[in-house]
Amino acid sequence: MTLTFTQRLLTGDRNPVQYTLSLTAEERSRSRHPFQTDDGQAIYLHLPRGTTLREGDRLRAESGELAQVRAKPEPVLTVTAESAIELLQVAYHLGNRHVSLEITETYLRLSPDPVLQDLLHHRGLTVTEEVAPFQPEIGAYGHAH
Numbered sequence: 554m555t556l557t558f559t560q561r562l563l564t565g566d567r568n569p570v571q572y573t574l575s576l577t578a579e580e581r582s583r584s585r586h587p588f589q590t591d592d593g594q595a596i597y598l599h600l601p602r603g604t605t606l607r608e609g610d611r612l613r614a615e616s617g618e619l620a621q622v623r624a625k626p627e628p629v630l631t632v633t634a635e636s637a638i639e640l641l642q643v644a645y646h647l648g649n650r651h652v653s654l655e656i657t658e659t660y661l662r663l664s665p666d667p668v669l670q671d672l673l674h675h676r677g678l679t680v681t682e683e684v685a686p687f688q689p690e691i692g693a694y695g696h697a698h
Contacts, residue, residue: 555595558612558620561604566611572596572620574612577627578653578687581606590620605691624686631681632661632673643676653689662687
């Protein structure tokens with residue numbers, strides 16, 4: 554039986570969850586799609602179009618079961634710099650290229666791209682290839698670009 558999850562719960566809901574759903578950043582932007590929970594349960598997301606899920610979001614199935622969303626580790630480039638202004642400058646340049654970007658006080662994170670990696674190295678930034686959860690910004694208007 555496939556469970557259909559139709560509702561994202563408000564933050565603060567702490568009822569026990571029955572399922573964990575680990576998804577990549579791209580998968581978390583699919584509001585209507587079949588997936589499998591971490592323990593292999595077939596589910597279907599039927600959320601309002603344009604919904605982008607975040608780490609820790611909780612979902613309710615039509616039948617009442619709850620699932621918690623996890624940001625699945627995936628290949629990423631993590632960018633660090635010697636100063637905050639260098640990170641701000643490169644965030645500006647990557648934003649002009651419409652790159653999905655996770656922004657924190659100490660690093661930027663993006664999907665691997667050899668051209669962008671070369672640009673980042675050319676600007677003197679430290680770029681580390683790793684596998685880590687990726688939480689890109691969802692955009693000024695609440696949707697991915």
